[in-house]
Amino acid sequence: MTMHLERLAVAHLESVAALEEAGQVHPWRRATLAQALADDTLEVWGAWRDAVLLGYAVLAWLPFEAELQAITVVPHARRQGVAGMLLAHLVTRSRQGGAERLLLEVRESNAPALALYRRYGFSEDGRRRGYYPPVEARGSEREAAVLMSVSLQARAVD
Numbered sequence: 692m693t694m695h696l697e698r699l700a701v702a703h704l705e706s707v708a709a710l711e712e713a714g715q716v717h718p719w720r721r722a723t724l725a726q727a728l729a730d731d732t733l734e735v736w737g738a739w740r741d742a743v744l745l746g747y748a749v750l751a752w753l754p755f756e757a758e759l760q761a762i763t764v765v766p767h768a769r770r771q772g773v774a775g776m777l778l779a780h781l782v783t784r785s786r787q788g789g790a791e792r793l794l795l796e797v798r799e800s801n802a803p804a805l806a807l808y809r810r811y812g813f814s815e816d817g818r819r820r821g822y823y824p825p826v827e828a829r830g831s832e833r834e835a836a837v838l839m840s841v842s843l844q845a846r847a848v849d
């Protein structure tokens with residue numbers, strides 16, 4: 692069966708919470724997910740196959756830009772294009788909604804996510820030191836965020 696994307700709502704909380712728990716080192720808390728699903732300034736999109744939620748992503752609308760706040764794919768479905776499908780869709784939504792750029796931040800050690808974002812045209816704008824808590828509760832240091840964005844405006848032709 693083919694994969695399809697669907698805008699998620701509060702009714703999908705159980706599926707999203709299970710996915711987040713399975714797919715993230717620091718999962719969003721249930722209450723945070725519930726708020727995100729109910730928030731009109733956010734769009735939460737899910738990628739489904741055979742009625743199973745394989746991945747989801749959260750897009751936030753800012754005054755002139757949009758921000759990717761989360762993207763997670765369940766471990767057993769990785770490297771099958773799930774995140775790519777979600778990200779391509781959110782880039783299109785952001786452009787259609789008039790955003791000048793789509794922004795995100797990512798742990799500097801998160802090689803899969805960095806590769807994904809570069810593949811979809813994002814480039815680095817800078818780093819924010821000590822932004823993320825350690826991956827392990829003990830024994831490691833806070834980690835820098837890599838700030839990335841992709842421009843969504845058509846370039847003028849010379």
Ligand SMILES: CC(C)(COP(=O)(O)OP(=O)(O)OC[C@H]1O[C@@H](n2cnc3c(N)ncnc32)[C@H](O)[C@@H]1OP(=O)(O)O)[C@@H](O)C(=O)NCCC(=O)NCCS
Pocket residue numbers: 714715746761762763764765768769770771772773774775776796797798801802803804806807808810
């Ligand atoms: C990062 C993540 C969302 C990628 O999801 P995915 O569905 O596996 O990604 P895709 O299959 O769509 O990959 C698209 C491209 O991204 C790059 N990529 C994705 N995972 C990669 C990996 N582990 N190593 C290297 N490149 C990778 C590749 O260029 C890939 O294209 P290819 O498979 O044709 O080579 C997934 O690994 C995940 O959920 N990680 C945990 C949560 C997380 O870190 N989210 C990001 C927080 S900022």
